[in-house]
Ligand code: SF4
């Protein structure tokens with residue numbers, strides 16, 4: 147009889163969560179995937195029910211007495227459904243008993259991956275690319291530092307390291323360029339890794355936690371240690387999330403992890419960073435899932451970006467209907483662009499429409515995945531909003 151293990155790797159909290167759902171239905175109303183799909187069979191609430199049932203079949207009293215019941219078809223279908231989730235955390239933000247599916251599903255993906263269910267080929271391919279070139283885009287390592295402008299002075303060693311991340315280094319280059327201009331203007335000494343590898347978020351969130359994930363993390367941690375770093379500041383919210391949750395699972399992390407917007411908003415508050423060029427217009431801001439909600443009880447990093455935006459003279463910041471902990475997810479995260487691009491496309495449109503409804507001329511983002519997601523929505527003609535999409539670092543650096 148086939149052996150099955152559906153519990154190893156879950157924390158005590160997650161084991162309790164599996165049994166805690168009251169079936170109130172809040173998560174169903176707030177899940178952006180359910181809204182986009184209109185599929186009541188694959189809600190967070192239903193996934194919890196299905197997984198609990200399968201755990202019962204594999205580990206319950208009956209399974210102990212007569213052996214586990216393994217329904218291959220049911221397991222495979224469930225494993226596929228697990229990837230129809232962007233791990234945005236909205237369900238966790240509204241759940242009255244505090245069930246955080248955004249984390250639970252990521253750990254259940256790791257379990258299903260170990261058991262051989264789910265989109266194995268896609269995950270194998272993503273893992274192999276990462277092992278080869280240390281970024282998820284299959285681009286050469288030699289191109290990673292091409293964003294660095296000529297003459298940029300970077301300290302060899304410093305207490306603060308700016309962790310660039312793959313999406314900034316290869317795709318959204320406006321972001322690292324804005325970041326270094328703002329750090330320079332603040333007079334904050336910082337260093338960078340000359341040979342930075344992927345943070346490991348893409349395999350981690352897909353449930354691949356083996357040798358390749360560990361290798362990426364170890365390489366970065368060793369490099370940062372060698373530079374005497376005490377504080378690491380990524381900008382990408384996914385880098386931040388995996389550094390705080392995933393890195394300590396495989397290595398000892400001997401430094402603090404903060405978000406770059408925390409560093410910059412401190413500089414604004416202390417008067418070290420000021421903007422001189424006014425921007426006389428209305429802007430709105432989209433809270434990225436992993437900054438406003440994060441994993442676990444959430445990051446709640448919502449004040450810092452607003453402080454920076456409001457410190458720019460002339461700017462009128464207007465809020466989108468759904469903001470902070472309840473911001474809409476545009477379908478950029480959780481590996482969805484890799485596993486279900488069509489769903490990711492569909493999810494991006496309501497966010498752009500909601501931003502337009504504010505009457506703003508500019509929509510500011512603080513997540514490279516979201517920024518790239520919107521760019522793709524426009525370039526592929528899926529939806530063309532009547533406002534400009536800019537990253538907060540790019541926008542702020544232009545007002546120095
Ligand atoms: S994390 Fe987001 S996409 Fe996933 S189940 Fe919860 S609300 Fe839905």
Ligand code: SF4
Pocket residue numbers: 166167168169170171172173174190191194237240241242243244245
């Ligand atoms: S919000 Fe929480 S308790 Fe309510 S149905 Fe969803 S998971 Fe269950």
